[in-house]
Amino acid sequence: MDFPEEGISPDDVTTIHNRLESLRNEVDKLIATAETGRILREGLRVVIFGATNAGKSSLLNCMLGFDRAIVSEIHGTTRDSIEERINLRGVALRLFDTAGLRPPENLVEREGIERTQRTLETADLRLHIVDASGPRPRDFATNPDEFLILNKSDLAEHADWSSTDAIRISCKTSAGLPNLADEIYRRIGSAKLSAESPVAINARHRDQLRRASNSIARALAAIGAGATPEMFAIDLHDAQHAIDELLGGGDEEAVRDAIFSQFCIGK
Ligand SMILES: Nc1nc2c(ncn2[C@@H]2O[C@H](COP(=O)(O)OP(=O)(O)OP(=O)(O)O)[C@@H](O)[C@H]2O)c(=O)[nH]1
Numbered sequence: 001m002d003f004p005e006e007g008i009s010p011d012d013v014t015t016i017h018n019r020l021e022s023l024r025n026e027v028d029k030l031i032a033t034a035e036t037g038r039i040l041r042e043g044l045r046v047v048i049f050g051a052t053n054a055g056k057s058s059l060l061n062c063m064l065g066f067d068r069a070i071v072s073e074i075h076g077t078t079r080d081s082i083e084e085r086i087n088l089r090g091v092a093l094r095l096f097d098t099a100g101l102r103p104p105e106n107l108v109e110r111e112g113i114e115r116t117q118r119t120l121e122t123a124d125l126r127l128h129i130v131d132a133s134g135p136r137p138r139d140f141a142t143n144p145d146e147f148l149i150l151n152k153s154d155l156a157e158h159a160d161w162s163s164t165d166a167i168r169i170s171c172k173t174s175a176g177l178p179n180l181a182d183e184i185y186r187r188i189g190s191a192k193l194s195a196e197s198p199v200a201i202n203a204r205h206r207d208q209l210r211r212a213s214n215s216i217a218r219a220l221a222a223i224g225a226g227a228t229p230e231m232f233a234i235d236l237h238d239a240q241h242a243i244d245e246l247l248g249g250g251d252e253e254a255v256r257d258a259i260f261s262q263f264c265i266g267k
């Protein structure tokens, strides 16, 4: 592409900028539907994790309605990640119980904890469960993308947790479990199932769209930094190429026209 200097005024560049911004928005919305597609096909990955003895396996069993995982007062009972499917108000969940986190005592436990970390990396929702009848561990940390749950509310809560804003449950008495289900549903509803488009795209489509989105972002950044069109043409070309590949070959002219229809641009 070749952009004659005199063909494009600063106003035109502003229009191109606005058009690219709305294009990027549309592309990003489509990318979000890839997540929805995966979730509809495979189920949403909900991972229960936390220190040993917090009640992770008890929570899995409670949510399943039967004793799938071994529960005991011995720290480090669960050695491997356990997966079960449940249906939460029509949403398919893949629920994972994991090996409790603590400094491993042997190789098997170390391997189990590494599996916990890997399971967490691919989680859509992380349920961080703690035993609130005990003190808050010195190295305790949680972050906003985790859902903190204080378990064992049938026992006296340790003062360390008194100002902690978290949902309180008891796997022993089932207290708080309906609230927990409400909250899980609320979080997945807003985070993962709100894509506006009914189209659920696959992973290959998603990768092409990400390429297009990144290229458009680079062009937008260049425009923001005062670049002239020939300086960001390469990015638009990349974006166009990604979309062409997505559509299975394609009409370069049509894509270019859609972006530049009102401008006089040589090719
Ligand atoms: N009082 C009380 N005890 C509970 C509750 N939930 C679990 N427990 C007990 O806590 C102990 C540990 O429960 P688990 O579910 O095995 O804990 P875990 O987090 O899976 O432990 P690891 O597999 O060792 O990491 C068991 O003795 C349970 O019976 C609860 O809500 N209240």
Ligand SMILES: [Mg+2]
Pocket (backbone or CB within 6 Å): 056, 057, 058, 069, 070, 071, 077, 078, 097, 098, 100
């Ligand atoms: Mg366990």
